[in-house]
Amino acid sequence: MTAPIETTGADARPETVLEGAGRKEIEGRSLGRIAWTRFKRDKAAMAGGIVVVLLILTAVLSKPLQSLLGLDPNAFNQSLVDPVLLAPKGALGGISWDHPLGVEPQTGRDILARILEGSWVSLVVAVGSTLLSVVIGVVMGVVAGFYGGWVDSFISRMMDTFLAFPLLLFAISISASLQGEAFGMQGLTLRIAVLIFVIGFFSWPYIGRIVRAQTLSLREREFVEAARSLGARGPFILFRELLPNLIAPILVYATLLIPTNILFEASLSFLGVGIAPPQASWGGMLTQAVDLYEVDPMFMVIPGMAIFITVLAFNLLGDGLRDALDPRGK
Secondary structure, three states, X not given: OOOOOOOOOOOOOOHHHHHHOOOOOOOOOOHHHHHHHHHHHOHHHHHHHHHHHHHHHHHHOHHHHHHHHOOOOOOOOHHXXXXXXXXXXXXXOOOOOOOOOOEOOOOOOEHHHHXXXXXXXXXXXXXXXXXXXXXXXXXHHHHHHHHOHHHHHHHHHHHHHHHXXXXXXXXXXXXXXXXXXXXXXXXXXXXHHHHHHHHHHOOHHHHHHHHHHHHHHHOOOHHHHHHHHOOOOHHHHHHHHHHHHHHHHHHHHHHHHHHHHHHHHHHHHHOOOOOOOOOOOHHHHHHHHHOOOOOOOHHHHHHHHHHHHHHHHHHHHHHXXXXXXXXXXX
């Protein structure tokens, strides 16, 4: 017979404790860690995030990459273009080891170099205008939602007024009128600044309405009432109690707004009031391709795919962040 197990004495332990003695202790997880776990499960969002990181690195390192690869976005290579048809020599727009994405019709400029050069322009305009609209929209939305009354009515009517503007026509008129030199700036710097201002300043009501609605819900919560009971004033409650709880919707909307602004910048460049040549931009490349797509279809496909991949990646990232930060929104 098996000897009975000793259950008396100082070393006696319950079986449940003995079974779990070698296991890892349960650890609490922060909200950020929980959101990151949810985000990692979304393969599409992870893929979009990886592409976004690569696009940002490409834009930041566009100049060094061009120097490393020996590319010049404005160098003409007439020897690579058929003098009669004005089309690139070779198949698929002149794709070769020296020119992986081919060359432009008529000029022979390297398309890879111009895609790299145009990447930082598109991202600077999109991110800059998004930051401007987020700052204005968050401030206006929080103030309107928290104070209410005539303040809310005034800011809401202001939002309605801005939303009534025909943004595209207004952007075209401003961009076309501010040529040459203005506000101490000129050339490419002036063009980028004008685009950031026009796109960002007239887009803030969209995020302003979202932040206002969230603030109206949060201002009635217990933690706000507790802060008031302790003597906290309006500015303290706004910046220490409400804004930290608004970071998630602000971050998600900003991520989804960037691809919209990329498309808007490309549209303005396509219409001829955005980035002026010879500076490369994806919208400007599409403008040139309109008259040459029959000669070289790849000249339109490549910048179009660059815009498509960028917008898709940001949208996938934004959707993934929304689901990770607010799973109830599914």
